[in-house]
Amino acid sequence: MELKSILAYLQNKTILVTGATGFLAMVFVEKILRVQPDVKKIYLLLRASNTNSATNRMHNEILGKELFRVLRDKHGADFDSFVSQKVVAVAGDVTSENLGVKDFKLTEEMCNETEIILNSAATTNFDERYDIALDVNTFGILHVVSFAKKCLKLEMLLHVSTAYVCGERVGLIPEDLPSLTDDIVKGTTKFDFKAQEKIVVEKKLTELKAQGATEEVITSTMKDFGIERAKHYGWPNTYVFTKAMGEVFLGRSKDELPVVIIRPTVVTSTYKEPFPGWIQGFRTIDSVIAGYCKGKLTCLLADPTTVFDMIPVDMVVNSIISAMAMNANQSSIVIYHVGSSFRNPIKINSIHDFVFRHFTKDPWVDKDGNLVKVGKCTMFSTMATFRMYMQICFMIPLEGLKFVNKACGHYFQDSYVTYSRKLKLVMRFVELYKPYMLFKGIFDDTNSEELQKVASESYVDANKFNFDPNCIDWEDYIMNTHIYGLRKHVMVK
Numbered sequence: 001m002e003l004k005s006i007l008a009y010l011q012n013k014t015i016l017v018t019g020a021t022g023f024l025a026m027v028f029v030e031k032i033l034r035v036q037p038d039v040k041k042i043y044l045l046l047r048a049s050n051t052n053s054a055t056n057r058m059h060n061e062i063l064g065k066e067l068f069r070v071l072r073d074k075h076g077a078d079f080d081s082f083v084s085q086k087v088v089a090v091a092g093d094v095t096s097e098n099l100g101v102k103d104f105k106l107t108e109e110m111c112n113e114t115e116i117i118l119n120s121a122a123t124t125n126f127d128e129r130y131d132i133a134l135d136v137n138t139f140g141i142l143h144v145v146s147f148a149k150k151c152l153k154l155e156m157l158l159h160v161s162t163a164y165v166c167g168e169r170v171g172l173i174p175e176d177l178p179s180l181t182d183d184i185v186k187g188t189t190k191f192d193f194k195a196q197e198k199i200v201v202e203k204k205l206t207e208l209k210a211q212g213a214t215e216e217v218i219t220s221t222m223k224d225f226g227i228e229r230a231k232h233y234g235w236p237n238t239y240v241f242t243k244a245m246g247e248v249f250l251g252r253s254k255d256e257l258p259v260v261i262i263r264p265t266v267v268t269s270t271y272k273e274p275f276p277g278w279i280q281g282f283r284t285i286d287s288v289i290a291g292y293c294k295g296k297l298t299c300l301l302a303d304p305t306t307v308f309d310m311i312p313v314d315m316v317v318n319s320i321i322s323a324m325a326m327n328a329n330q331s332s333i334v335i336y337h338v339g340s341s342f343r344n345p346i347k348i349n350s351i352h353d354f355v356f357r358h359f360t361k362d363p364w365v366d367k368d369g370n371l372v373k374v375g376k377c378t379m380f381s382t383m384a385t386f387r388m389y390m391q392i393c394f395m396i397p398l399e400g401l402k403f404v405n406k407a408c409g410h411y412f413q414d415s416y417v418t419y420s421r422k423l424k425l426v427m428r429f430v431e432l433y434k435p436y437m438l439f440k441g442i443f444d445d446t447n448s449e450e451l452q453k454v455a456s457e458s459y460v461d462a463n464k465f466n467f468d469p470n471c472i473d474w475e476d477y478i479m480n481t482h483i484y485g486l487r488k489h490v491m492v493k
Contacts, residue, residue, distance in 0.1 A: 003458060003460040004325075004458055004459050004460070005459060005460050005461050006321060006322060006325045006459050006461050006462065006464070007035060007036050007461050007464070009324075009325040009328070010032065010035075010325070011038045011039070012038060012039070012040045013040055013115050013116055014040045014042075014113040014115050014153075015032070015039065015041070015042045015043070015114070015115070015116045015117075015118065016042075016043040016045065016114045016116070016118070017029060017042060017044050017045065017117075017120065018045045018094050018099070018119050018120060018121035019045075019094075019120035019121030019160075020046055020062060020120075021057065021061045021062060022120050022121075022122070023279070023280045023281065023283075023313060024120055024160060024267060024313055024316060025120040026062055026280070027067065027270065027278075027314060027316075028118060028120075028317045028320060029042060029044070029062065029087070030067050030068055030071060030274060031273065031274075031314070031317050031318075031321070032321070033071055033082075033083075033086060033087075034070065034071050034273075034274060035464060037086075040113075041086060041087075041088060041113065042086060042087050042088070043088050043090050043110055043114065044058055044062070044087060044088065044089050044090060045090050045092045045093075045094070045101075045121070046058060046089055046090065046091060046092070047091075047093050048089075048091040049091065050091050051089065051090075051091050051103070053091060054089040054091040054092075055089040057089065058087065058089040063083060063087075066278065066489070067274065067278050067280075068274075069275070070274040070275060071274065090110070094119070094121040094136060094140035095135040095136055095139070095140055095143070096143065097146070098143075098146075098147060099143055099147050111150045111151050111152060112152055113153065114151045114153065114154060115151075115153045115154060115156070116154075116155060116156045116324055116328075117144065117154065117156070117157045117158065118158050118160070118324075119141065119144045119157065119158065119159045120160040121136060121140055121144075122137055122160070122243065123136045123137060123239070124239060125239060126237040126238065126240075126433075127223045127224075127227055127237060127239075127432060128223065128238050128242075129222040129223055129226060130201060130204075130222050130223070130225045130229055130238055131205065131222055132222075133226055133239065134198075134201065134242055134245075136242075137242035137243050137245070137246050138197075138242045138243075138245040138246045138249065140246070141246040141250050142249055142253060144159075145249075145250060145253045145254060145257065148257055149255070149257065154257070154258070155329050156258050156259075156260065156327060156328050156329075157254075157257050157258065157259050157260075158259075158260045158262060159246075159247075159250055159259065159260070159261050159262070160262050160264070160320070161246065161247055161262065161263045162239075162243050162264065162265075163263040163264060163265045163309065163337050163338075163443050164240045164265075164435075164436070165240055165243050165244035165247055166443075167240065167244070168235075168236055168435055168439075169441055170440040170441050171440070171441060171442070172342075172441075172442050172444050173337075173442065173443050173444060174444050174446075175263070175335040175336060175337050175444060175445070175446065175447045175448075176335065177247060177251050177261070177333065177335060193245065200229070201225075204221070205218070205222070208221055223238075226238030226242075229241070237432060247261060250333075251333060254333060256331040257331070258328065258330045258332070259332070259333040259334075260324070260327050260333070260334050260336065261334070261336070262316070262319060262320055262323065262336050263335060263336065263337050263338065263443075264311055264316045264339065265309035265310055265311055265340070265341065265443060266284045266285060266308070266309060266310040266311070266339075267283060267310070267311060267312075267316055268283055268285075268310045268311065268312050268313065268482055269312060269313065269481065269482045269485040270312055270313055270314045270485070271312035271314050271315055271481070272312075273314045276485070277482065277484055277485025277486075277488065277489075278485060278489060279313075279482075279485050279486060279489050279490055280490070281490060282490060284433070285308065285310065285351070286486055286490065288300065288433075289355055289483065289486060290486070290491050292355060292359075292374060292377060293355070293359045293363075293364040293372065293374060294364055294366065295364075295372045295374065297377065298375070298377060298378060299377060299378040299380065299386075299389060300377050300379050300380070300437070301380050301386040301430050301433070301434060301437055302348050302380070302381070302437040302438070303381040304348050304349035304352070304379050304381065305347055305381075306347060306348050306437065306438060306440070307341045307347055307348075307439075307442060308341075308346060308348050308351060308439075309340055309341035309345075309439075309442075310340060310346075311340050311469060312472070315338070315466070315467040315468075316338050316467070318465040318466055318467040319336060319338045319448060319451065319467040321465050322451055322452075322455050322462070322467070323451060325459070326454060326455065326459075335447060336445070336447050336448045336451060337444060337445040337448055338445070338467060339443045339445060339469070340469035341442045341443050342442055342443055342444055343445065343449070343470050344472055344474070346474045348437070350475075351474075351478060352379070354474070354475055355483065356376060356377075358483050359372075359374045359483075360374060383434060383438075386430065390426075390427070394423055395423070398419055398420060398423060401415065401419060448467070452468055
């Protein structure tokens, strides 16, 4: 039997990418342009007021990144010409009908040509404003589905979700959707939920405006409201709840569309492509690493025995491209967990050991040129013990400062306010990260394993799209790739 080719599938294809300035989407675009220069066209949907603004964003926030260094070197002086032939910046937004594309001719062109849609538009802040998170992560998918149904040649709608739509489930977590639809909406229809949450949000915003609340107060209140609504439905934070609802709406509104849902776990820096260690912004665990290496983090709410599931971004992109090729034109919905906890697990205590060894061997240098010495971090495996520690070491001294400040005619007011604000930020940070640092689930990746198997057996170029977590040497990757990438591309003194 003649083997198929993933690269051949991508040849002459037209792809629409939403959330194009996001970490994963950028790596996807770079990979496609690098390995299959004969792709026909890539539309990049970017939030912008017009085409010129969208084009500027594309050049400044995507193509201008070091991520595209290898591609730029490959094409040399012809890079800009090559990109102009292949990539089109589109001003739009998934929160609007027709994806916010106002140019009728462009909309018609996109609907006539688009064969693949990669929907990676999302707000990933754990405590995003509830109104914003709903519009992007939940209701945005309805606009994407509606647009996809207008695409005459559509072969694939691939939606990027997160493995943590599972909430705080424990044990082996399957790659399924039905259990989610039963659990999340608790008997309501998609229209019931949409109408209900829109009313709740509008009521809250109306109340705040009637009270004359400042924009800062509105933002803070709507962030808290998002967490409140998420917990009301049984989810730990706004991000995973609204992403879960997005999956539900996708499942219920897709009809005969060919749909794949990719659920990555914690996405980290590139493993190999286009070069090791590229990363944009702090991912889930990176802010902990940054605080630790600078000597600002000496204790942590984390169960040392917890398996922390993470996966390099280029492996996620490889799984996306493989899934596109192998599920094209199938009027079904397939879900893939893309992570490492099932086949190549790493525990938090091992990660801590690797980070400690890295910064012991190669310490962080602060802004004054001093080497920062790190020690072993104290870990608390329950919220109760962590709160007790914080009470003794920080909250009681804060109460003392409050008393002294009052007795001294508020002489220490600035110190008290600053100390109190920092403590509140720390506790909020801990609350947001608690579900992941104490997580008790393992993500079943049977579908992903089967995808890898079929690719290796049936596709001649499957090795160019490897996403097998078994090949990762965690010690080498964390100590010699991820942390150095973090230091180079994200961390500042």
